[in-house]
Amino acid sequence: DGHGGKLKVGMITTLSGGGAGLGIDVRDGFLLAAKGSDMLDIVIEDDQQKPDIAVQLADKMIQSEKVDVLTGIIWSNLAMAVVPSATAQGKFYLSPNAGPSALAGQGCSPLYFNVAWQNDAFYEAGGLWANDNDIEKVFLMAPNYPAGIDGMTGFKRTFEGEIVNEVYTKLGQTDYAAEIAQIRASDADTVYFFLPGGMGISFMKQWAGSGVDKNVMGPAFSFDQGILGAIGEAALGVKNTAHWAKDLDVPGNAEFVQAFQDEYGRLPSLYAAQGYDTALLLMSAMGKADVNDQDAFQAALKEADFQSVRGDFAFADNHHPIQDIYMREVVKEGDVVTNKIIGVAASDHSDVYGAECKM
Amino acid sequence: MAEPMLHVDGLQKAFGALQATDGVTLTLMPGEIHALIGPNGAGKSTLIKQIAGGLAPDAGRIWFDGREVTALGTPARARAGLGRTFQISSLAMEATVLQNAVLGAMGRAGSAWRFLRPVMRDAELVEQAQAALQRVGLTDHAATRTAELSHGQRRLLEVAVALTLQPKAFVMDEPMAGLGASGSKRMTSFLDGLRREAPILLVEHDMDAVFALADRISVLVYGKIIATGTADDIRADPQVRTAYLGEEDAA
Amino acid sequence: MRRETILNTLLYLAMPVAAALALALDEPFLITLITRAAIFALAAVGLNLALGLGGLVSLGHAAFFGIGGYAMGILAHHAQTYTPVIDSWIVLEGTKSMPVIWLVAIVSSALAALAIGALSLRTSGVYFIMITLAFGQMFYYFAISWPAYGGEDGLSIYVRNDFPGLNTLDPMQFFALVFAILSAVLWWMGRLARAPFGLALSAARQNAERVETVGLGPFRLRLVAFVISGAVTGLAGALFADLNRFVSPTMFSWQMSGEFIVFIVLGGVGRLFGPVAGAMLFVLLEHLLSPVSDFWLIYVGAILLLVVLFARGGLIGSLAGREVAHG
Amino acid sequence: MTPILLIEQVLNGLQSGITLFLMAAGLTLIFGVMGLINLAHGSLYMVGAFAAAAVAGWTGSFVLALGAALAAAAAAGMIIEMVVIRRLYDRDHLDQVLATFALILIFSEGTRWVFGSFPLYLDVPAALSGPVTLPGGILYPSYRLLIIVIGLLIALGLFQLIARTRIGIQIRAGESDREMIAALGVDISRLYTIVFALGAALAGLAGALVGAIQSVQVGMGEPVLILAFVVIVIGGIGSIKGALVGALLVGLTDTLGGVLLPLLFGLFMDPSSATTIGSALASMSIYILMALVLLFRPTGLYGGA
């Protein structure tokens, strides 16, 4: 190829503004995996969490940098803006985060690989786990936007008990007194919520101060390492679903956690793990095929012949993961509030949209 | 007798407890200068505002040029031919002197809804504006930014803009204020000639000018007209002397 | 020739020259970047009519930008999925024809501007800033939570729309199209500022009472200005959506409105080419600084600050002298 | 919905209003009194929260943290007033918008540079962490009660300061005509520096108080800034009383809108679309409120002409 035997990767991710933490983790995880290898030539740009900037950067990567593979996007709405046109222009895209349903179903593409999860995965696993663990009445809460509504739909898809109430809050809401009062007044035994970033932090702190005593569950996004540091002990005991945890006992994971800490001086998050896996996947395919031979490279990616820090990892026909999803609980280890795996919520989980994918 | 150009009937306006206009009835006949005098805070400017349309009266009616205008807004009254100057200069300060005058001419032409041709190349408008500036003696300053005019010069521009409208009647709120002695004298003789074009309702504290110009004088005190008459009648009125003139005009 | 005229000419020529250079160097992305600047410039030129000439500081122009964008998004989405836009007693098909989309974008954003303007213009000053912001936010939240057209995820249009005789996917041809529109609008705005309407509008900004007493209604002047302004920004929105082949609620966000204002102030308020200069500078800064460091926005902030504090009259004002602001 | 729950929600609305007032008070002071649009007010709120989080992390004391928030925000306010804001008083609103927009960028990214990209930890002190029982059996977080009290005290103090004291009069005079008040012998620049620092300190305090029950992160100031603008515009710019009333109105509308609108739509719609549409409308509700207020009172509830 035109890059002197190297593969040129364009990483578009969020590096500035309030959402920068996720992008930085993905980037750092990716770079950690690529470190010491001279196979990858990586260009990184900041999308500022704005779709139009992401589109512009994708154009730049494709037209000016002439990258072979794109990756890095954190947010579904940015992915929706970039991925269809990037794959239409014949570029591979590996998603290290975000898996909107449109790209798993009708909008799937041979060149698009999701190395993280389809958006619904953690929620569906949450519903399954609730079925097996005597949870009967659930109060659902999420922000009123597609990711929130999709998430709750995912939970309802697998959960067999009763949904007592569903509340959709404003995106970016910071005060949850009203919702907490509603939860208190309801006869639910469990709150299941998805509130990304600062929203989740605010909710958990206020929840702790309210004295309401119910189970709390959610997807890992609200209880990731970066967020737990800000919530502190208020999060103890919360159950959350994820495909990875730092104590997951699979080959390579402990090394990854250690290496990440050595390199960056902080605990890795699941975003870092996803970034790490994305780079591993890419490098595994490089050993097998030339990126310019699209069909061969695609087949090599599809094999997923790498040691994921999540353990077993395979791609379904729609190029979305088949993987185990675990239930984690927030615990305190020494001074650090962190997650600990308490069981498997769904094994070999894959998404429901694959059937609509024709490629 | 001719129809009055402007007829105000039983006008009332209160600000809270203060009755600023209290049953004012007055007329402005073609060809006359009708001066309105009265102590500070008597309600002269308030009356002018109601006549010009900037303030809605509580009660009473206003006719202009044979038509009732009580319900019309300021722009409509201006289009009907009512030219006004303000007590405190009210001009487009960033625009040039000439542009201010052209704006007046545009108002007269009745339309701002033209979106292409540069207005300053409209020979007719510019000519009207220049003529008005010449009459008040601001021709030299035509290209000056209005903000750079001195206080007195702004007063003159006020009058010039009113002129460009070629109105059927003027209401002027203290046009002499801020003009020096020479300026006042010039303005006095200018207004003297202007009454032949259109009658003037003139609010003024400059008694030299008022006595020199006014065909009729009305005296407003606490929102009420307490006397109307010729200069001599008013000068002689003891009530007016105590309420307003003081011993000044004895001189 | 006045310095500002020379400067404007240079600025104007800079875009096609840079685009041609990019073409010669085979850097199509730079053409896209210039196109982006040109579209932002167009949006801000629209706003500048209300803001610079009319003194109506609208912090809600993203509403029109977004409406233009969604006009494109919705029509093209229905065209690519072969479903009608409206399917009841009247059937309306989607379309991929740019001229039709532009017309719809202009008309719908003008109507929105008419409604928003008629309500907002009752207020003035800071209240006006805030009420326009409020209307913008209403559109934003509506777009985020309305599921029919993708909500926050937005709408992807896979192929750029068509313009008779052009290959719009070719960056240079699309740029030419945008540049032609920008040129036409600039020409018109230049005339407009000096036309009777422009004089009256700018006088209404300086002194509404004065305008009333010469028989013109400031409210109507402002409303018409606001509608024209909204329509131009709406057109820019449709082009922006086509540039990205994507629309999303971020087009409605208040930061977007804020950026338009930034372009104008950066370039020079009330100057014909102010928004053009501002948009070009901003896009350039974004492009050059973002690779510098993770904290590159600090530099953007510092540069903006220096411009406001020390380059009064914006870029053009400080380069061309202060002779004539406000047309 | 039970009456008790409704009462509780009204209380929540009032409390969220008071929280907003803490922010709006400083803003209205600067905005109304000095005629300055300060978009960077949200940044001062953020500075307060970060200072509090940092100091609480080092010392473990919440009181020290609040003190640090006040001090840091006041100092930041004083510095930006003297370096930047001072040059903007006699500029038009546009220049102010742009300059303070630039300040937001500098503050946000600067904070991220110093503190990293992840949210910080700040919690309510243990003594205030639980709920108290109010008459009627309502459980209410005691920390929120504290916020209500502080908010009301600040409202009272500010009202006195602006309406009654000579400094307040001079400040307002300066807003009408800076040059004239200077020509009468008042050092308005110094006065403005003090006022700006005071406004900043209030924002910082709000940031610290609110940060303890919300998320301390970069960009936290922006949403609350917009809400605070909505509040003071509804109340009438420059009016402390207006800011208080506006804040309560916004708090109530926001809280009750989110709760009641979905119920309302549920009366004649299927539950899931009722939730979606109800919540969509609820997120627009305060903007609708603001538009309505301004349509009937173009200068806000307590704004002068």
Place this chain on the structure above:
Amino acid sequence: MSLLELEGVQASYGPSQALFGVDLDVAEGELVALMGRNGMGKSSTIKVISRLLKHKSGSVRLDGRDIAALPPHKAARAGLGLVPEGRRCFAKLTVRENLIAAARSGHWDMARVCALFPRLEERQTQLAASLSGGEQQMLAIGRALMTNPRLLMLDEATEGLAPVVRQEIWAAVRTLKSQTGLGLLVVDKSLAELRQIADRAVILERGKSVWRGDMATLDRGIADKFLGV
């Protein structure tokens, strides 16, 4: 020594020069009239003294001290009281607040000012914006007096006042002059009044002081030439 002394003062508004050499002095207890046609630089001179306009050459001394470097508020505290052209009352403040905003203690206080202008007493709680023109003028004078200045500058202070009130103000000025040793610099268009009350006069023409002298020596010819009376 003169209270106030200007020598060869030149000043500009941006590129356009307004003052081309103004000489002027006012002694304690003295009333000096500053005269000239419209646009000749009277107000600009007053602004230079109040430091609202910076001069670019010449000198401005108060009590022999050069005040060129002082900011306006310091100059005011040194004893300058200004009644500006166009009144410039604080529109959103009440009458009372206008008066006390910049008050400094001394001879003049609320009671004395209200005694001078009873109208202000009646309207204490009304907003300045809603006052009549004349009432605003009274307020502006009262406001300046409340700062208890040593030199009071009146720029067109009787403009727009009813004759009775004007007489009152002239009477008040006369009182000020005789009783308090206040220096007064008065710009006014009424030559008749100034003749009776001013000690000396300075006439400006195109930004230059073209005539200085005792009021008594200002004869018809001079008035005609420079003031167009």
